[in-house]
Amino acid sequence: MDLQGKIIAxxxxxxxxxxxxxxxxQDFVIETMDSFPRKMVFSVFGADRLQRFAIQVGQMVNVxxxxxxxxxxxxxxxxIRAFDVRPVQPxxxxxxxxxxxxxxxxxxxxxxxxxxxASITSSAAPAAQPxxxxxxxxxxxxxxxxDSDLPF
Numbered sequence: 748m749d750l751q752g753k754i755i756a757x758x759x760x761x762x763x764x765x766x767x768x769x770x771x772x773q774d775f776v777i778e779t780m781d782s783f784p785r786k787m788v789f790s791v792f793g794a795d796r797l798q799r800f801a802i803q804v805g806q807m808v809n810v811x812x813x814x815x816x817x818x819x820x821x822x823x824x825x826x827i828r829a830f831d832v833r834p835v836q837p838x839x840x841x842x843x844x845x846x847x848x849x850x851x852x853x854x855x856x857x858x859x860x861x862x863x864x865a866s867i868t869s870s871a872a873p874a875a876q877p878x879x880x881x882x883x884x885x886x887x888x889x890x891x892x893x894d895s896d897l898p899f
Contacts, residue, residue: 750787751809751835752779754802758788770794775802775829777810789827800832807835 756776763770771794779785789812791797802808811831816823 748814749809749811750777750779752777752784752787752807754804754806754808755786757802757804760797771797773797777808787827789829791829791832796829800829802832807837809833809835 754775755778758774758776760771760773762772770792772790772792774788774790776786776788779787789810791800791802809832810829811833812827812829815826815828817826818824
């Protein structure tokens, strides 16, 4: 699953030693930029991932994560673990999302009006103009002695 939003909190890193060796984990809180913002806590497990992702508070990111649940003393707990965290480029941010830039990416910039006009005027043959609409109210050929002003 993927979720895009802004990192609003970075909790204290946790570390320890297990049978497999040393481990490190850190939780982060992300907030979506929807009309009704949602928050989610996700974990990044492993010192190498924490260093590679380099997550900063205030950063716009796209988080890819897995959800799993486990039971402890008769209670169930969700575990949301991120396997990929990528910064969102401002031009790629979701449209209509507050905080996203309103600028268009450079490859989609509109052409200047002069360029468009030149390409239209340089086309092979101009298209034939359609005949003007005959308006019965302004038609000079309509007889003056007609009883009705209605066009039908």
